[in-house]
Amino acid sequence: MTDAITISVDAMGGDHAPRAVIHGAHIALKERRNIRFIFHGREEQIQPLLDEFPALKPASTVRHCENVIAMDEKPSQALRKGKGNSSMWMAIQAVRDGEADVAISGGNTGALMAMATFCLRPMEGISRPGIAAIWPTLRSDIIVLDMGATIGADAKQLVDYAILGSALARSLFDDANPSVGLLNVGTEEVKGLESIKEAGRMLAEASGKGFTYHGFVEGDDIGKGTVDVVVTEGFVGNIALKTAEGTARQVATYLRSALKSTLLSRIGALFATSALNALRRKMDPRTVNGGVFLGLNGIVIKSHGGSDEIGYKSALGLAYEMGRSRLMDKIADTMKRIPAQPEEPVSDTQSEARPA
């Protein structure tokens, strides 16, 4: 590996692949000169796009492969069919083989997670990988995980997410000591699931070794940016993410229709055009595109399936930052500083009656 960061790209993943992928890489390269790309996919489709964006050529290698994983393929099926020969697999394998720093795909999330787990294997001491989201808040971007890599998490797994998420925060935000909060239904010590309370005790003990444990946070603390890393189980994380996306879209729709409602409001919107465009950019989900798979022996980024070139550019920029900041080393470093946790899962079946 030279000073340049090499990104291994599934050129065929996503609704607008390979065009949006290659175009996105073109923009990413303009913004950050020292990236190298390895594009995996159908050469006859990729090559003409490189001809279209010739500046990209010297930074790119194309690895032909015929097999492409469909967006609706079941993970098990995709793994059976695509192991060892699909563009998605080959993109991940280049990371395993040390040829690339990070892999990226806009394909089917389930298939990507199955292949990444199979190919890269979980890191020693981590039982299951998590998906981290970079979440814009009123303060700054923060990390929220797990976004649904797995359903259900015991205390040990929540602690793993805290280790992984805080390493990512150190990597991306240049913050040596990010704060970590556990998502719960109340901030009092007594509330919530047994697994979360137990994780809270474990994190309080580990606090200071790569992160500061803040305590419990509630749903509205995400948007406030109360902590740098919000840790939660995958089912809840996925619902929270999609509920927030839905709400942001809802408010944007209200705003659009309000500004169109009267002649005066149309004139007002005209005057405020540049401010409203800035607002639109701020709320543009494409600018924070990418779920980060953490806890495997290598970093894989999932770009949104519907991404256009701007979405890919953002995801590739994210990949670059992770390579540059040596995210994998940062994770390993935190894990060394925190003693191994007990493996027994804490049961959540005795859910107590608990008023809100």
Place this chain on the structure above:
Amino acid sequence: MTDAITISVDAMGGDHAPRAVIHGAHIALKERRNIRFIFHGREEQIQPLLDEFPALKPASTVRHCENVIAMDEKPSQALRKGKGNSSMWMAIQAVRDGEADVAISGGNTGALMAMATFCLRPMEGISRPGIAAIWPTLRSDIIVLDMGATIGADAKQLVDYAILGSALARSLFDDANPSVGLLNVGTEEVKGLESIKEAGRMLAEASGKGFTYHGFVEGDDIGKGTVDVVVTEGFVGNIALKTAEGTARQVATYLRSALKSTLLSRIGALFATSALNALRRKMDPRTVNGGVFLGLNGIVIKSHGGSDEIGYKSALGLAYEMGRSRLMDKIADTMKRIPAQPEEPVSDTQSEARPA
């Protein structure tokens, strides 16, 4: 009971009680003539406020009681201290005794739920009560429950929530056949927790008996208004609600600062004032104030603790609508039509590895 709806009010509950409560009742009465109020609390504080809003007097009864539950009191403590003699308890008891149609309090949610459950008891066939939120969406208001009355729910409890929520939807939205969706991490049949999949099968069978079962919905379907009733377990529901509130606040803050950012945008905002005010009203959480406790032998509404008179007015309007539309009868009716479900809980401990 005459034609008028009688609302039993904990006049002392909430940060701005009793002033905001009495003032809110004054506005609610102006909007809907045939309400009667029973105010429970300290007479020496309530009476001067009734002197201030004399129109309210003929519609009001004041029941003096000295004891007031503090906002930070633990539920068990509140129940021990306040059973039989607090303004909160007395408000609920008037519903139990058939003196009032609905009870309402802006006090401590945990204490209110504990007292309501103890005083009114769960309905026959319902194991645990739920808290329903009225959620504004792009289509219309919808019902989402449980908002955190209990943590964890087995399939039978999720079906109970569907019955309760759809009865509330029929009551409030005059829709004879509301659609019900189960909140999940994907809409495919195979995804999600065992309890949710089992509840899906049970709801598919019960579909048509008071509601139409739509299937699984995801977090962003809430804001879209894909279904009339979204059913979920209390932990997830609470996180979803607070995450959405946080996001709405975040976007509103972005908008405010964008519109103040330049001279042109300030001028634009001036032109668009009335449209932006309409937007603000639309997003005002006070206009949909009130969590509804469902599944007990009587209806209790929790108004937000920080509510001002407008918030109370909305919650009292909600209470009125529930009384007028005979919500309790509607719930009993649905329960009669759906055969009793098996009681064994479906375990969720074998959470499977599931890529998002």
